[in-house]
Amino acid sequence: MSANLTILVGDDSILARKQLKDVITKFTTDPTFIDASNGQEAIDKYKESHPDLVFLDIVMPIKDGISAVGEIIGADPTAKIVIVSSVGTQEQLKRAIEAGAKDFIQKPIREDQVQNVLNSQIGDRS
Amino acid sequence: MYAQFFGSYLLNKDAVSPEQLTTAIARLSDTHIKLGTLAMHKGYMTASEVDEVCFLQTREDKRFGEIALERNYLFEDQLEDLLKSQNPDYLLLGQTLVDMGALSNTELESLMVGYQDENELEESPEEEANIEETSALIERFFENSGKPLSEHSLMYMNLVFNNLVRFIGEDFTPLAPVPCNEYSTTYCVTQAISGPVTLTSGVDMEPDVAISFASRYAKMEFDEFDEYVSASLEDFLNLHNGLFSVNMSNIYSEEVSLDPPKHEEDPTLQLTDSSFVLPIIYPFGTVYLLLIM
Known part of the structure; x- marks a missing residue:
């Protein structure tokens, strides 16, 4: 098993962050989590710690998730960002992908979706 | 989605008070549907037949179905049907209100018919409510x-x-x-x-x-x-x-x-x-x- 993963979870809801982290923990070995409660905080914390994977909600105060994707990708084009949102419309999906997101999970999250994303984004490192 | 609106239908018809309804809803989780309520809903028995069997149950140590069969209020196949049928969830609310004394079986019988007619609900409650x-x-x-x-x-x-x-x-x-x-x-x-x-x-x-x-x-x-x-x-x-x-x-x-x-x-x-x-x-x-x- 290689070095433990660092995963940034950006959501304004403490409950949504907890639920997502609980699911991720089931499929990874001792991940290190970084919490962000809005888009700007996610950008700042990404730049500080360059996590292996980022999960971002769309609807957040101060700066929304899709703007945050654009800024993070602007700073680091190799960033792996997955959008986790209840607003899973075609338009939002398109905007997220155009901004540089790698995947999109529709809330309410299902464990198998999170597992698939972990497998496809970080593969055997999980 | 039928049970939810049966409550507001009852209020709308002034059949029960908001307090009675709230109390009945709070009791729902520890209530089970009774055979008599089901038989009435299916039209197999009338309210007065159900009342009579319930009364007899207080004097004879027998099950509801047993007495109903003896009195020819139910046929064997109807009883079997009732025992295996899935009841629509609004029946439980109605029955709880009867148990509380807020409604009589006769009143519940006609309110159920009225609710079904007004909303053109399917006769067979087993079927899932369709979206329309x-x-x-x-x-x-x-x-x-x-x-x-x-x-x-x-x-x-x-x-x-x-x-x-x-x-x-x-x-x-x-x-x-x-x-x-x-x-x-x-x-x-x-x-x-x-x-x-x-x-x-x-x-x-x-x-x-x-x-x-x-x-x-x-x-x-x-x-x-x-x-x-x-x-x-x-x-x-x-x-x-x-x-x-x-x-x-x-x-x-x-x-x-x-x-x-x-x-x-x-x-x-x-x-x-x-x-x-x-x-x-x-x-x-x-x-x-x-x-x-």
């Missing part, structure tokens, strides 16, 4: 309450009831929507939707009700009002409105945008003329849904 039927039920609920809804608002409310069933539980009864210009909040969370549809929706409830609501939503046992409880209320609203935006996009190809949900600090909210508050009774308490349009 449920939607028509909800539309009539608002019309009967003097608050007819636009197409988008109707879709919105349809989704509210579906999401309550999906994320909180089906054991609720909505009361008639109350038009409201000024609303005093308890613990209130709102979220604004803008774009082709502009509205703000909210949920408001007592802190102890919020604890139960959140425990169900998050599938966690909360015993005090903490940040997870308030986050659960916001999450529910945000998830529901997100799913509404997905529906708007899929059905009407229209994109709405959402503001983050927020806790209303103000003790009084000023609402527009077309706004309303919908009290939704759960066994754990009342959730007030605000629709500000």
